[in-house]
Amino acid sequence: xxxxxxxxxxxxxxxxxxxxxxxxxxxxxxxxxxxxxxxxxxxxxxxxxxxxxxxxxxxxxxxxxxxxxxxxxxxxxxxxxxxxxxxxxxxxxxxxxxxxxxxxxxxxxxxxxxxxxxxxxxxxxxxxxxxxxxxxxxxxxxxxxxxxxxxxxxxxxxxxxxxxxxxxxxxxxxxxxxxxxxxxxxxxxxxxxxxxxxxxxxxxxxxxxxxxxxxxxxxxxxxxxxxxxxxxxxxxxxxxxxxxxxxxxx
Amino acid sequence: xxxxxxxxxxxxxxxxxxxxxxxxxxxxxxxxxxxxxxxxxxxxxxxxxxxxxxxxxxxxxxxxxxxxxxxxxxxxxxxxxxxxxxxxxxxxxxxxxxxxxxxxxxxxxxxxxxxxxxxxxxxxxxxxxxxxxxxxxxxxxxxxxxxxxxxxxxxxxxxxxxxxxxxxxxxxxxxxxxxxxxxxxxxxxxxxxxxxxxxxxxxxxxxxxxxxxxxxxxxxxxxxxxxxxxxxxxxxxxxxxxxxxxxxxxxxxxxxxxxxxxxxxxxxxxxxxxxxxxxxxxxxxxxxxxxxxxxxxxxxxxxxxxxxxxxxxxxxxxxxxxxxxxxxxxxxxxxxxxxxxxxxxxxxxxxxxxxxxxxxxxxxxxxxxxxxxxxxxxxxxxxxxxxxxxxxxxxxxxxxxxxx
Numbered sequence: 001x002x003x004x005x006x007x008x009x010x011x012x013x014x015x016x017x018x019x020x021x022x023x024x025x026x027x028x029x030x031x032x033x034x035x036x037x038x039x040x041x042x043x044x045x046x047x048x049x050x051x052x053x054x055x056x057x058x059x060x061x062x063x064x065x066x067x068x069x070x071x072x073x074x075x076x077x078x079x080x081x082x083x084x085x086x087x088x089x090x091x092x093x094x095x096x097x098x099x100x101x102x103x104x105x106x107x108x109x110x111x112x113x114x115x116x117x118x119x120x121x122x123x124x125x126x127x128x129x130x131x132x133x134x135x136x137x138x139x140x141x142x143x144x145x146x147x148x149x150x151x152x153x154x155x156x157x158x159x160x161x162x163x164x165x166x167x168x169x170x171x172x173x174x175x176x177x178x179x180x181x182x183x184x185x186x187x188x189x190x191x192x193x194x195x196x197x198x199x200x201x202x203x204x205x206x207x208x209x210x211x212x213x214x215x216x217x218x219x220x221x222x223x224x225x226x227x228x229x230x231x232x233x234x235x236x237x238x239x240x241x242x243x244x245x246x247x248x249x250x
Numbered sequence: 251x252x253x254x255x256x257x258x259x260x261x262x263x264x265x266x267x268x269x270x271x272x273x274x275x276x277x278x279x280x281x282x283x284x285x286x287x288x289x290x291x292x293x294x295x296x297x298x299x300x301x302x303x304x305x306x307x308x309x310x311x312x313x314x315x316x317x318x319x320x321x322x323x324x325x326x327x328x329x330x331x332x333x334x335x336x337x338x339x340x341x342x343x344x345x346x347x348x349x350x351x352x353x354x355x356x357x358x359x360x361x362x363x364x365x366x367x368x369x370x371x372x373x374x375x376x377x378x379x380x381x382x383x384x385x386x387x388x389x390x391x392x393x394x395x396x397x398x399x400x401x402x403x404x405x406x407x408x409x410x411x412x413x414x415x416x417x418x419x420x421x422x423x424x425x426x427x428x429x430x431x432x433x434x435x436x437x438x439x440x441x442x443x444x445x446x447x448x449x450x451x452x453x454x455x456x457x458x459x460x461x462x463x464x465x466x467x468x469x470x471x472x473x474x475x476x477x478x479x480x481x482x483x484x485x486x487x488x489x490x491x492x493x494x495x496x497x498x499x500x501x502x503x504x505x506x507x508x509x510x511x512x513x514x515x516x517x518x519x520x521x522x523x524x525x526x527x528x529x530x531x532x533x534x535x536x537x538x539x540x541x542x543x544x545x546x547x548x549x550x551x552x553x554x555x556x557x558x559x560x561x562x563x564x565x566x567x568x569x570x571x572x573x574x575x576x577x578x579x580x581x582x583x584x585x586x587x588x589x590x591x592x593x594x595x596x597x598x599x600x601x602x603x604x605x606x607x608x609x610x611x612x613x614x615x616x617x618x619x620x621x622x623x624x625x626x627x628x629x630x631x632x633x634x635x636x637x638x639x640x641x642x643x644x645x646x647x648x649x650x651x652x653x654x
Binding site: 058059060061062159231233234235236237238239240 | 546590
């Protein structure tokens with residue numbers, strides 16, 4: 001791909017996130033840079049809805065239980081999951097107040113975005129998914145369809161299965177869209193659960209750029225599943241987390 | 251409209267309950283619930299974070315049931331309401347008996363065995379001539395009810411298994427014969443049931459009935475169980491939700507988790523006893539929807555409509571414990587660890603509410619009807635069945651993990 005073609009492709013790619021300072025976005029940028037791409041747009045979904053939801057949930061302890069820990073975690077972070085300093089500028093930052101709004105649809109249409117990279121934006125509804133020609137990609141640290149939903153890195157380790165990174169297209173279900181590419185993630189020398197998770201996220205989000213290139217070259221063969229196939233996993237209880245930690249320490 | 255009817259039905263209790271709210275200890279409980287409800291979920295990993303042991307929580311629960319039995323005095327177990335202890339509840343005492351035998355085996359505490367026998371002897375002393383047991387509390391003057399009789403059957407069977415005393419078996423057979431005799435043609439039990447309602451949670455009767463079939467080999471019991479469970483399967487929607495699953499007339503379109511869980515648990519037990527996979531599959535279908543719900547919400551709502559959408563802002567604690575038990579039974583069948591994972595979270599939530607509401611000796615260790623305590627499932631009440639299922643859940647968790 002020539003520089004011109006790379007630039008043209010980059011102008012069709014946008015990140016979408018509620019956390020522009022998150023490690024996820026930084027790792028994604030590194031992954032794109034490695035294949036010569038530099039997505040031009042960042043759609044920042046204001047976390048108002050999420051905050052409202054969390055306020056409803058926590059009420060009295062909204063600040064201590066939710067807001068302060070979030071600030072601590074994300075405030076002005078410049079690092080990727082692999083702890084590399086990332087200072088790659090994104091040309092256009094666009095702010096939207098709601099993910100699944102007509103405003104978001106209009107922005108995506110007007111900018112002519114072809115690939116929307118989900119870096120933790122929330123759950124996409126019909127309105128966005130059905131935008132013609134738009135492909136929404138998600139990086140998932142588990143083999144599909146066996147490991148859908150949450151905490152799949154730790155569940156795979158617990159079950160003594162291999163951990164996979166999967167780039168898949170988003171459709172109406174959770175982790176049910178066709179798989180574009182997958183790759184085994186080697187977990188050597190990971191001594192803690194957090195370490196293992198961050199390593200897996202780092203590897204998988206960096207795969208997105210490569211997946212787009214393969215797609216553009218017409219060499220991609222997506223694998224589709226029946227949405228009812230496989231298993232949905234949920235937040236792991238500390239009882240199992242401790243067991244995973246023990247396995248990692250072995 | 252529902253609230254007005256509810257007030258009408260309970261008008262005699264409302265005044266003493268209202269004044270009891272101002273008693274210092276009750277007031278503290280209410281205040282704690284109010285603050286807890288406002289501050290949001292605090293029960294994530296509660297048992298581990300607070301260095302609690304499952305044994306200590308079980309013992310607290312047992313101790314509460316023991317004090318209930320002592321307060322009631324007759325041998326039966328009752329409930330604590332904000333202003334009084336109720337009389338013994340034959341149905342509930344019936345299914346508390348196996349729990350006490352189980353605890354006796356775990357802790358080698360002979361007092362628990364003796365108490366279970368006292369409960370069973372009390373049940374024998376109040377068995378109606380027709381073979382059944384009255385509904386509601388002792389002496390309420392209600393006729394024999396199939397559902398309640400089925401639960402006493404559980405106690406009789408476990409007492410027979412523990413003591414080999416034929417009087418328990420004979421009483422169980424008399425009860426079972428009465429249950430079979432009163433079955434409707436379609437397999438349901440409506441004529442001898444609460445408010446003459448045709449309901450699916452009678453699978454919780456077929457479970458002990460099928461167990462009695464395994465002991466007596468009386469084919470009429472197995473036939474009756476199959477007939478009822480087939481009726482229940484005909485009431486299930488494609489998404490696993492059951493029609494006619496609530497124990498009220500008013501809320502039958504959004505049944506409570508407690509009776510939904512009776513239905514599911516009954517199907518599993520009956521399926522296992524009679525080797526009928528279709529009952530277990532039906533139970534699993536409903537349980538898997540509830541697994542998803544319990545994992546994605548802060549707490550399980552008490553009521554669900556036919557699309558499994560939440561229909562209440564409070565949680566039925568008995569239902570939570572029962573659901574945890576269902577998950578662990580399914581784990582026993584298919585070794586899927588996701589069920590243990592969900593059950594552990596339910597146990598954390600229940601342990602949190604146990605601590606929250608344990609103020610003063612009458613409340614210490616007991617589980618309330620709802621969270622928050624004023625929720626519409628047994629409001630301002632410590633029903634003994636909530637604590638019973640909580641103990642059962644913790645015992646099962648202990649069995650399937652290395653937690654003590």
